[in-house]
Amino acid sequence: MMRKSLGALLLAAVASTMLSACSTGQGSTESSGNGGASGGVTTIEFWAAPNPTQQAYWQEMAKAYESEHSNVKINVSAIKESPTSEASIQSAIAAKSAPTMSENINRGFGAQLADSKALVPLDTLDGFQDIVKERNMNSTIEPWKFADGHQYVLPIYSNAMLFGWRLDVLKELGYNEPPQTYSEIVELTKKLKDKYGDQKYLWAKADLADPTAWKRWFDFYMLYNAASGGNKFIEGSRFTGDRKAGEEVLAFMDDLRKANGLLARQVTDPFENGVGVFTDVGPWTFTTWKEKYPNLKYGDNFALTMPPVPDGMDPKDSKTFADTKGLVIYASATKEQQAAAIDFIKWVYSDAANDAKWFEQTNLPPARDDLKTNDSFKAILDKQPELKPYAENVPNAIPPMDNAKYNDLQTIIGTEAFNKVVKGQISPAEGWANMQKAIEGALQ
Amino acid sequence: MDHRNNKMGWLFTSPYLLYSLIFFFGPLIWSFFLSVTDWNLIAPTFNLVGIENFANALKSPSVHSAFWVTYKFMIIFVPIVTVLATAVAVLVHGLPRFKSLFLIGFFLPYLSSGVVSSLIAKGLLSYTSPMNVFLRKMGLDIDWLGTPLSALGIVGLILAWKFTGYYALILTSGLESIDKEVYEAAAIDGVTDRQRFWRITLPLLYPSLYTTLILAFGVTFGIFTEVYQLTGGGPNNATNTWQMEIFKQAFTNLQAGYASAVALLASVATFISIFIIRKFLEIWGKRNGWV
Numbered sequence: 001m002m003r004k005s006l007g008a009l010l011l012a013a014v015a016s017t018m019l020s021a022c023s024t025g026q027g028s029t030e031s032s033g034n035g036g037a038s039g040g041v042t043t044i045e046f047w048a049a050p051n052p053t054q055q056a057y058w059q060e061m062a063k064a065y066e067s068e069h070s071n072v073k074i075n076v077s078a079i080k081e082s083p084t085s086e087a088s089i090q091s092a093i094a095a096k097s098a099p100t101m102s103e104n105i106n107r108g109f110g111a112q113l114a115d116s117k118a119l120v121p122l123d124t125l126d127g128f129q130d131i132v133k134e135r136n137m138n139s140t141i142e143p144w145k146f147a148d149g150h151q152y153v154l155p156i157y158s159n160a161m162l163f164g165w166r167l168d169v170l171k172e173l174g175y176n177e178p179p180q181t182y183s184e185i186v187e188l189t190k191k192l193k194d195k196y197g198d199q200k201y202l203w204a205k206a207d208l209a210d211p212t213a214w215k216r217w218f219d220f221y222m223l224y225n226a227a228s229g230g231n232k233f234i235e236g237s238r239f240t241g242d243r244k245a246g247e248e249v250l251a252f253m254d255d256l257r258k259a260n261g262l263l264a265r266q267v268t269d270p271f272e273n274g275v276g277v278f279t280d281v282g283p284w285t286f287t288t289w290k291e292k293y294p295n296l297k298y299g300d301n302f303a304l305t306m307p308p309v310p311d312g313m314d315p316k317d318s319k320t321f322a323d324t325k326g327l328v329i330y331a332s333a334t335k336e337q338q339a340a341a342i343d344f345i346k347w348v349y350s351d352a353a354n355d356a357k358w359f360e361q362t363n364l365p366p367a368r369d370d371l372k373t374n375d376s377f378k379a380i381l382d383k384q385p386e387l388k389p390y391a392e393n394v395p396n397a398i399p400p401m402d403n404a405k406y407n408d409l410q411t412i413i414g415t416e417a418f419n420k421v422v423k424g425q426i427s428p429a430e431g432w433a434n435m436q437k438a439i440e441g442a443l444q
Numbered sequence: 445m446d447h448r449n450n451k452m453g454w455l456f457t458s459p460y461l462l463y464s465l466i467f468f469f470g471p472l473i474w475s476f477f478l479s480v481t482d483w484n485l486i487a488p489t490f491n492l493v494g495i496e497n498f499a500n501a502l503k504s505p506s507v508h509s510a511f512w513v514t515y516k517f518m519i520i521f522v523p524i525v526t527v528l529a530t531a532v533a534v535l536v537h538g539l540p541r542f543k544s545l546f547l548i549g550f551f552l553p554y555l556s557s558g559v560v561s562s563l564i565a566k567g568l569l570s571y572t573s574p575m576n577v578f579l580r581k582m583g584l585d586i587d588w589l590g591t592p593l594s595a596l597g598i599v600g601l602i603l604a605w606k607f608t609g610y611y612a613l614i615l616t617s618g619l620e621s622i623d624k625e626v627y628e629a630a631a632i633d634g635v636t637d638r639q640r641f642w643r644i645t646l647p648l649l650y651p652s653l654y655t656t657l658i659l660a661f662g663v664t665f666g667i668f669t670e671v672y673q674l675t676g677g678g679p680n681n682a683t684n685t686w687q688m689e690i691f692k693q694a695f696t697n698l699q700a701g702y703a704s705a706v707a708l709l710a711s712v713a714t715f716i717s718i719f720i721i722r723k724f725l726e727i728w729g730k731r732n733g734w735v
């Protein structure tokens with residue numbers, strides 16, 4: 001009898017220990033899980049991007065907000081990358097431990113979440129229109145409207161992706177400024193290869209042959225947006241790609257391949273080390289360059305341009321891809337938490353100084369219409385002139401598609417067309433046709 | 445007495461049984477349920493789709509590649525790691541002193557992060573790395589991670605580097621357990637070194653070798669980090685493992701139901717493969733009179 005009791009006790013102890021280890025801690029205290037309201041204080045969980053700079057920025061904002069709003073407590077923590085921030089968010093939603101709000105959400109992932117009713121349509125919350133007005137972002141936010149007419153993501157920053165050119169190498173080849181059209185670039189590639197052989201390539205980047213969906217944002221979409229004048233490619237669930245522009249982009253890549261100007265291989269920092277003379281550059285790069293490659297000076301040995309355009313097109317009309325991420329509020333949050341979250345966002349963006357602080361700390365251009373004209377940003381742009389072209393081109397940058405199947409669709413661009421053309425396995429016209437057929441099939 | 449022993453046996457195994465119930469059996473049931481739905485885990489609603497996910501998975505080219513890639517990794521990884529681990533074990537076993545120190549040294553890669561070792565491999569395989577510059581001067585221009593065979597080989601080698609020390613540890617303990625008197629008797633009988641290895645060491649090492657082989661075969665069904673970091677499953681799905689496929693479907697495409705179906709198919713493939721491999725190893729042992 002004694003042994004039986006002892007056994008049962010041991011079993012119960014082990015079971016309770018293991019089960020408590022499984023607990024998410026939800027509902028135990030006011031500050032646990034996904035937050036809540038207790039004693040008149042609404043607690044919200046804010047997941048910041050998994051980098052120290054952005055996390056520090058939001059912690060600072062939260063602290064400042066709390067000092068003026070004693071009825072709200074904001075817990076800021078970084079999104080875990082296990083192995084990606086998207087996977088962590090999905091796991092958290094599935095485990096009913098989603099935060100109240102998070103940043104670092106791209107439009108495609110936003111579409112997947114919105115499709116699953118995991119997000120609050122921000123335009124249905126009181127105060128959202130005030131944010132758009134006070135932050136001066138009417139034009140910037142317009143293309144963020146989803147197919148159902150709602151706004152699920154508030155863009156924080158918008159990087160108009162630019163191409164970097166190694167000016168020092170270009171000067172050696174007799175160029176004072178980067179070429180802007182396809183034929184000019186192919187001609188430059190021939191000169192580059194004549195001079196350097198396999199020492200230098202026009203575009204050295206392993207991602208060119210990698211079908212991973214998001215990688216198309218930084219090659220195909222930049223060129224395609226420029227060639228098509230910002231055509232939407234996919235609208236809702238319909239393929240609306242511009243065949244002529246698409247084939248021109250693929251033919252350009254094919255010409256570069258034929259001229260031996262592409263190196264789709266693993267290379268350590270190819271542009272920085274001068275193996276490649278042309279590559280996509282985002283403004284986040286400059287912080288790394290200052291530490292790791294201090295010799296790279298804007299206007300001295302590297303230049304930034306909008307994507308090149310097909311012959312016969314005015315380079316001034318070039319468009320590009322907008323690498324842009326934003327804030328969302330999760331549907332699992334309580335009404336009080338949602339109200340507190342939108343009020344916090346409104347408070348942050350009611351003062352342009354907060355956006356200026358963001359810009360200064362992260363180098364990521366705030367998603368607003370007045371970046372070029374608002375004096376709050378002038379000092380930053382004067383201090384870091386390499387950020388000016390990004391600020392200037394915010395209106396020329398097209399955000400990614402809002403289709404929940406974006407991952408499949410963008411993988412198809414790579415597997416059926418772009419990667420194959422880069423490897424010389426298919427003609428541009430055939431690649432485009434195969435891609436269109438596969439995308440239309442996937443959209444059904 | 446036996447009855448009481450049985451009770452005590454159940455009592456002492458109960459933590460593990462409970463652990464299995466919660467962390468293996470529970471998720472297995474959950475996975476079965478998910479696999480017959482179109483749920484993505486976050487949508488408020490879902491539909492029961494029967495065997496549709498399984499049917500789609502069986503038709504999917506990327507699932508086919510995951511199936512075959514596992515066996516390709518087996519062909520590369522298992523012989524290399526077995527030979528290396530045996531060599532390390534024999535070498536360490538023959539050392540007069542500091543055996544433990546050397547074994548710990550070889551064991552360290554097992555503790556290293558797959559992410560870090562993959563990043564180091566990326567640097568070593570860079571187009572501009574000294575090795576590749578040298579090879580190009582020799583007329584060899586190899587796209588290590590962009591060619592299916594070499595990409596498989598690189599991942600296989602990284603895994604072999606990682607697991608050699610661990611398996612060597614098991615094999616060394618096997619070697620240490622062989623009675624020295626057997627070797628002394630064989631020496632008196634005038635056996636050669638070759639005969640000594642094949643007729644004494646290998647048969648007596650068979651239980652340890654059996655363990656390491658089963659573990660090594662098992663590893664190939666769970667490859668993820670190195671592939672995720674180095675190749676992303678490419679080129680052209682040439683390194684797309686079961687785990688990569690499950691991850692892509694569940695967390696990139698948000699198709700948890702379909703991913704569960706793929707995971708269950710992977711479990712079946714793993715179970716059957718390990719069962720067959722075990723049988724072969726047992727037949728091999730029996731035929732040679734080692735068991």
